Amino acid sequence: MLRIRKLPIIIFALFIIVFPWVSRLIPVIQNYPDLMIFAGIYSLITIGLSLLMGYAGQISLGQAAFYGIGAYVSAILTATYGLNPWFCMIIGMIVAAIVAVLVGVPSLKLKGHYLAMATLAFGIIVFIIFNEEVEWTGGPDGMSGIPGLSMFGFAFDSVEKYYYLVWFFVFSVFVFTINVIQSRTGRALRAIHASEAASSAMGINVSRFKVVVFVYSAILASLAGSLYAYYLNFINPSTFDLFFSIKLLIMIALGGMHDIWGAIIGAFLITFLSFEWLHFFGEFEVIVYGVILLLVVIFLPQGMVGIPKIFKGLFNRKVSNG
Amino acid sequence: MPMEKITFANQLLQYLITGLTVGSTYAMVAIGFNIIYNVTEIINFAQGEFVMLGGLVMVFLHVAAGLPIVLAFPLTVIIVTLVGMLLDRLAIRPIRQPSVLTLIIATIAASIIIKGIAMFIWGKDPFDLPAFSGRNPIHFLGAVIQPQYFWIIGFLIVIVILLTLFFEKTIIGKAMSACADNPDAASLVGINVKRMILLSFALSAAIGAVAGITITPISLMEYDRGAMLAIKGFGAVVLGGLGSFPGAILGGLILGTIESFGAGLIHSGYKDAFALIVLLGALFLRPSGLLGSIEVSKFKRF
Numbered sequence: 319m320l321r322i323r324k325l326p327i328i329i330f331a332l333f334i335i336v337f338p339w340v341s342r343l344i345p346v347i348q349n350y351p352d353l354m355i356f357a358g359i360y361s362l363i364t365i366g367l368s369l370l371m372g373y374a375g376q377i378s379l380g381q382a383a384f385y386g387i388g389a390y391v392s393a394i395l396t397a398t399y400g401l402n403p404w405f406c407m408i409i410g411m412i413v414a415a416i417v418a419v420l421v422g423v424p425s426l427k428l429k430g431h432y433l434a435m436a437t438l439a440f441g442i443i444v445f446i447i448f449n450e451e452v453e454w455t456g457g458p459d460g461m462s463g464i465p466g467l468s469m470f471g472f473a474f475d476s477v478e479k480y481y482y483l484v485w486f487f488v489f490s491v492f493v494f495t496i497n498v499i500q501s502r503t504g505r506a507l508r509a510i511h512a513s514e515a516a517s518s519a520m521g522i523n524v525s526r527f528k529v530v531v532f533v534y535s536a537i538l539a540s541l542a543g544s545l546y547a548y549y550l551n552f553i554n555p556s557t558f559d560l561f562f563s564i565k566l567l568i569m570i571a572l573g574g575m576h577d578i579w580g581a582i583i584g585a586f587l588i589t590f591l592s593f594e595w596l597h598f599f600g601e602f603e604v605i606v607y608g609v610i611l612l613l614v615v616i617f618l619p620q621g622m623v624g625i626p627k628i629f630k631g632l633f634n635r636k637v638s639n640g
Numbered sequence: 641m642p643m644e645k646i647t648f649a650n651q652l653l654q655y656l657i658t659g660l661t662v663g664s665t666y667a668m669v670a671i672g673f674n675i676i677y678n679v680t681e682i683i684n685f686a687q688g689e690f691v692m693l694g695g696l697v698m699v700f701l702h703v704a705a706g707l708p709i710v711l712a713f714p715l716t717v718i719i720v721t722l723v724g725m726l727l728d729r730l731a732i733r734p735i736r737q738p739s740v741l742t743l744i745i746a747t748i749a750a751s752i753i754i755k756g757i758a759m760f761i762w763g764k765d766p767f768d769l770p771a772f773s774g775r776n777p778i779h780f781l782g783a784v785i786q787p788q789y790f791w792i793i794g795f796l797i798v799i800v801i802l803l804t805l806f807f808e809k810t811i812i813g814k815a816m817s818a819c820a821d822n823p824d825a826a827s828l829v830g831i832n833v834k835r836m837i838l839l840s841f842a843l844s845a846a847i848g849a850v851a852g853i854t855i856t857p858i859s860l861m862e863y864d865r866g867a868m869l870a871i872k873g874f875g876a877v878v879l880g881g882l883g884s885f886p887g888a889i890l891g892g893l894i895l896g897t898i899e900s901f902g903a904g905l906i907h908s909g910y911k912d913a914f915a916l917i918v919l920l921g922a923l924f925l926r927p928s929g930l931l932g933s934i935e936v937s938k939f940k941r942f
Contacts, residue, residue: 377744608750
């Protein structure tokens with residue numbers, strides 16, 4: 319993915335802009351803008367995670383915790399202390415970044431599975447804190463009374479307004495991330511993914527770059543968490559449990575971890591699967607998720623974005639055989 | 641029965657005994673991690689599901705189907721062992737380009753599938769299993785010891801002895817150790833590496849099952865216990881040193897004890913957090929573990 323084509327981005331942006339008007343005309347998909355808000359919020363997290371997995375070759379199983387940190391910092395500072403929501407959003411990102419440095423620096427120095435396990439442990443600890451610190455977080459019952467967002471007197475108080483706000487964030491992050499990928503940093507990251515030994519021989523500080531990506535992914539997750547809290551005006555710990563971290567992993571694997579488009583495709587698919595299409599399975603949807611994840615890893619290691627390549631491969635083979 | 645005066649020292653002894661018992665279970669989980677890791681260099685995130693299955697299958701065979709313990713116990717171990725072998729055949733072996741990332745994802749996928757199926761079969765309620773030799777506690781210096789504690793610690797000792805004999809005295813065990821040292825060289829001298837991997841999954845599933853069967857009479861068992869058991873078992877692995885069997889035992893016992901003291905003396909709501917904080921601390925301060933070696937870990941592929 320050395321060159322980013324502008325056309326798909328423009329088409330996608332147009333689709334996002336037009337979609338709410340289209341959905342109003344078709345009764346079956348009238349509630350889809352609401353779902354697309356969640357797809358957008360999840361996209362913010364998966365963009366960061368896909369950089370971490372696809373470029374730095376590391377897994378985080380604690381992304382739900384950063385999502386939760388964003389949500390809880392915003393919720394507590396606004397609902398309990400009455401601070402400005404935008405300001406709290408930034409505080410949330412700073413807190414997430416600091417925590418990510420603390421968790422990431424030691425575990426990214428090590429090879430292999432350590433970040434996965436450290437973030438898994440970290441995620442569970444944070445989840446326990448959300449449940450136990452009742453005076454701060456409201457415990458398992460959660461927190462209500464979180465204000466919505468507004469700017470210069472304009473309140474983002476309807477689904478459509480919030481939809482555009484969330485997708486504005488997604489596009490900003492998307493474009494920024496693409497620019498990062500194409501920069502010196504991006505080249506370093508790709509080199510690290512290809513060979514850590516070679517890139518460190520070339521003078522790239524491998525673990526520092528990994529930490530930077532991890533912190534970036536944590537900041538994005540925190541931003542997503544704040545947006546979630548301001549949208550629903552209510553949060554409780556179960557949103558930020560281990561299974562959500564695994565769901566994020568499924569989004570990345572399903573969409574394709576080596577392409578930033580994969581992050582968005584995966585976020586869309588899993589949002590719609592979990593809110594709309596898997597109702598039939600009820601609580602047993604977890605089995606479906608497991609099967610999807612396993613099938614993708616075995617048969618579609620490139621994810622959904624790899625499908626065109628597979629077809630192209632088949633076609634080319636036919637041509638060369640003929 | 642007259643209330644005995646419980647002194648602080650009695651209480652500490654109680655925490656220690658409980659901690660060592662729970663720690664023995666973590667040690668068994670940790671040994672399971674190490675067996676698979678040593679042969680394949682995979683951290684099997686589904687390790688805790690073997691423990692959960694061990695408990696629930698035993699409940700089904702012993703309580704629901706009414707089989708005597710001596711029959712239900714080995715049968716449970718066999719069933720869970722088969723699940724472990726299926727895990728290798730269906731989730732690990734089909735992966736064509738194995739990397740740390742894909743193998744982690746595959747075992748995570750397997751773990752949520754196993755968990756979902758367990759929820760489908762047993763529902764969400766926790767199940768109890770009768771203790772092997774009753775629930776009349778033994779009083780010792782003011783601490784209360786359940787007879788089941790001896791079974792758990794006893795099985796840990798039996799497993800350790802059998803594994804030591806297996807790895808040091810049998811040809812298959814030596815072949816497995818060879819795979820752990822160098823899979824390419826092992827296959828050059830005619831060792832079927834794939835079969836050794838299958839065997840490692842079978843062995844570690846069997847040990848997980850024993851852990852589940854023995855702990856259920858004390859702590860009950862439900863479908864979603866696997867993840868927490870796995871992460872604590874992994875905490876024991878890291879604390880002791882990845883790949884080291886004595887380390888796994890030491891790590892498990894220390895972790896169980898810290899958890900027990902932490903929950904008793906500091907805050908019981910954070911019971912599960914203590915083990916994880918220890919895991920993080922160990923990762924950050926001494927990632928090679930108490931008995932592991934950083935030099936060895938450099939030779940590992942992942």
